Amino acid sequence: MTQQETPVRKVPVACTLNGQQTEFLAAPYQSLLEALREVVGLTGTKEGCNDGNCGACTVSLDGRIVDSCLVLAAEVDGKSVDTIEGMAPPHGLHPLQQAFLEEAALQCGICTPGFLVAARALLEREPHPDEHRIRLWLAGNLCRCTGYDKIVRAVQSAADKTT
């Protein structure tokens, strides 16, 4: 049976999504980004470039941040995925989300979920990064609006508060 003769079949994916066991069907060529947004219905993860340059689609995969546009949905079977939807506690905001609001670290907001997910991963590893480290860690996230300074300040402010 060759691939050319059979239409490409969807594959079942079972993963832990924001702490919840989740199952869905994805086309084998579908990106994790597309599956999250269009199959699972979690649209908090954004598409900027769809080629790994902008970081708007950043999610955490087994504890490492990745560009979900460059991951196949089929790959996350058996893995753990954390998106922006899982960031805030049930009532309230994550300290980083609060800091982004207070420091006005967003304008149009399309880059924000990616920055938040990436920054959370940094602070989980290194609770008190210096400015240089923050900028380096966030180099894979682009923002067309803020000029980055406010984003860096927001991350610093959230880090200070979680002492």
Add this chain to the structure above:
Amino acid sequence: MHPFTYVAPRTLDEAVAVLEQHGERARPFAGGTDVLVQLRGGRFDLDAIVDLKGVPEATSLDLNGSLRIGAAVPCYRIYEDSAVAAAFPGLIDAASLIGGIQIQSRASLGGNLCNASPSADGICPLIVHSTVAVVQGPQGERRVPVEEFCTAPGVNVLGRGELLVALEVPAPARGFGAAYQRFIPRNEMDIAVAGVASALTLSDDGATIASGRIALAAVGPTPLFAAKASAFLAGKPATPETFAEAGEIASTEATPIGDMRGTAEHRIELVKVLTRRTLAIALGRAQSNR
């Protein structure tokens, strides 16, 4: 994008069998940071993607004097391993500058090599470490020195059904040091205008170079082993004058083109500067490895 299936073999033999069956219509898949971008850009169509991340030989990282890097091991695993980082700083120079953190969570040195881009940052450091590519195919295993692996832009020596299993990096000799630097107009997340990896091994006197290796990125159709500049280093004093002359010789071995990233002349100058600088860093590392 042409629809493709996702195949996740658990053994090397299975992976080889699927690749052999599909020929050019299938490709191995490690971090996907090149292949998914190229598929979406319409560079080629595939019927199957063969994910190597379930194949043990392709995902292990073993340090035992020498270093064996599974072809699909992502960059972060290399630079976050403190023993590997201490023993192979010249490889860490590359692993820690490919893309940003998100890319490093996925991108492998194996994929960097197989993608065979002239500007790849991972290949030249592997070359100066005298790394051997371990290849598995329908006829069994063969071993290819990394400097012979890429044959043209985007083209490598692999035949039908063949895949890269691992990269074998010899144990650094006493007095060995290596470094890689590239020039980009930004601070990070860009493609090299030019890059140079250098390695040298000091003689017992600590002042003479016993042997050296230099490799050049983005100044030719493939990452290039600079044979003349490398040979020149043997027996010379480890001084700034020697490093400058090696840079001059290396620049004669480069065959750069001019494009939107830089002119050919600029690239020639960059080879001189980066050769000097990387040799100086390699010397420092060699001295602390005696």
